[in-house]
Amino acid sequence: MNIVTFLLFLISLGVLITIHELGHFLMAKLFKVYVKEFSLGFGPTIFKIKKGETQYSVRALPLGGYVLMVGEEAGDIDATIPKERTLIGIKKYKRALIMSAGIILNSVLAFVLFFVSNMAFEQKGFRWDVNVAAGSPADVAGLRSSSATLPVKLDFDIINLGNIPVAINDTSTPYYLKFIGFSSFDDEFVDGITFAYTEGGQLVEYVPDAATDEVTFALPIRSYYLADEYFSSMVTMTLGAVASGDGFAWENTGISLLHTYWYSFPEALAESGQQWVEGNTLIANAIINIFKGQGLDDIGGIIAIFDTSATVFRNYGLGTYIYMWGLISVNLALFNLLPFPGLDGWHLLVIAIEGVTRKEIPQKIKGIVSTIGLILLLGLMVLLLFKDIFTLF
Numbered sequence: 001m002n003i004v005t006f007l008l009f010l011i012s013l014g015v016l017i018t019i020h021e022l023g024h025f026l027m028a029k030l031f032k033v034y035v036k037e038f039s040l041g042f043g044p045t046i047f048k049i050k051k052g053e054t055q056y057s058v059r060a061l062p063l064g065g066y067v068l069m070v071g072e073e074a075g076d077i078d079a080t081i082p083k084e085r086t087l088i089g090i091k092k093y094k095r096a097l098i099m100s101a102g103i104i105l106n107s108v109l110a111f112v113l114f115f116v117s118n119m120a121f122e123q124k125g126f127r128w129d130v131n132v133a134a135g136s137p138a139d140v141a142g143l144r145s146s147s148a149t150l151p152v153k154l155d156f157d158i159i160n161l162g163n164i165p166v167a168i169n170d171t172s173t174p175y176y177l178k179f180i181g182f183s184s185f186d187d188e189f190v191d192g193i194t195f196a197y198t199e200g201g202q203l204v205e206y207v208p209d210a211a212t213d214e215v216t217f218a219l220p221i222r223s224y225y226l227a228d229e230y231f232s233s234m235v236t237m238t239l240g241a242v243a244s245g246d247g248f249a250w251e252n253t254g255i256s257l258l259h260t261y262w263y264s265f266p267e268a269l270a271e272s273g274q275q276w277v278e279g280n281t282l283i284a285n286a287i288i289n290i291f292k293g294q295g296l297d298d299i300g301g302i303i304a305i306f307d308t309s310a311t312v313f314r315n316y317g318l319g320t321y322i323y324m325w326g327l328i329s330v331n332l333a334l335f336n337l338l339p340f341p342g343l344d345g346w347h348l349l350v351i352a353i354e355g356v357t358r359k360e361i362p363q364k365i366k367g368i369v370s371t372i373g374l375i376l377l378l379g380l381m382v383l384l385l386f387k388d389i390f391t392l393f
Contacts, residue, residue, distance in 0.1 A: 005310040012325050017065045019109045023101035024067040031094045034085045037068040092355050099347040106333035113326030114275045119268035121319030136254020141237035151224045168215050208241035208248040279330045301384030341373020
């Protein structure tokens with residue numbers, strides 16, 4: 001385990017939890033509700049300090065937090081505290097705002113993290129526009145890098161690529177051109193080209209047998225002279241064999257589709273807004289599918305989140321890492337919106353029911369249901385913990 005990624009994970013998780021609980025806390029203070037404790041984490045207390053009427057605590061299990069307000073639990077009434085300073089003594093719309101404030105701040109935090117990821121870091125992405133390394137086989141063949149005035153693009157969809165028939169060494173054997181996938185955005189897309197042929201109904205990779213082997217093939221390209229006008233041509237290049245492990249592979253073509261760029265302020269805002277909408281849509285659909293019994297294998301707990309975040313940080317860098325935690329913040333907001341006992345959505349549902357029926361549900365009943373919900377949620381966390389252990393280790 002890398003200590004840097006572990007500390008970064010704890011800080012990231014702490015920020016999300018703190019922001020969520022801070023929403024409840026600040027809104028409660030705005031409405032002058034008596035807050036007994038503001039806690040980050042559950043379980044045994046590691047640190048605590050009391051300022052004014054509120055105790056601020058850090059607890060051993062960093063899996064959430066809570067804001068304990070007077071009137072939130074059954075029998076939790078102090079005769080010295082006026083009723084208008086208790087949670088049950090304020091208007092229902094104020095209660096709803098207090099309970100939804102954590103969700104709102106997590107949603108706002110997600111947009112902020114998306115914006116920081118887009119504005120403060122160099123972006124990387126794959127496009128059809130080609131970059132050609134000097135002295136490479138593609139350069140020798142006459143293929144040139146795209147420019148601002150004359151983009152040069154491969155004449156097929158690089159993202160949704162199938163097998164492309166290509167003539168190799170003027171043979172009659174039907175060979176196919178394929179692009180090899182990339183493992184991360186830190187991998188330069190300098191080659192990706194391999195060849196295959198059909199044998200017995202199966203696609204077999206065509207690799208060199210000796211250092212003297214070579215292949216000659218034509219690559220279709222488009223050269224643009226206007227935004228939507230171009231002329232098509234073929235670039236014929238030759239690749240030699242290079243040592244690879246115990247055998248040989250074809251040398252790099254020198255073609256790169258990886259581009260780096262920076263967003264302007266308006267572009268970063270627009271991109272962040274789009275990512276926020278897409279993130280909410282993606283996670284909302286994922287939650288709906290879980291209730292349909294779909295995608296259960298993709299659910300992970302705290303260990304899975306750490307493993308994924310460490311991998312993202314290692315392969316993609318801090319910018320993409322921050323973007324990923326923006327998605328986690330969206331996830332936290334939408335998950336807390338569920339009307340399940342113990343979650344913010346449950347409290348909002350209770351407030352709505354009481355508002356419609358104009359009757360208060362007894363605090364004792366609400367307390368029992370919320371306790372059962374919390375026990376079930378903790379049980380789910382434990383199950384996911386064991387699932388992570390068995391899956392990852």
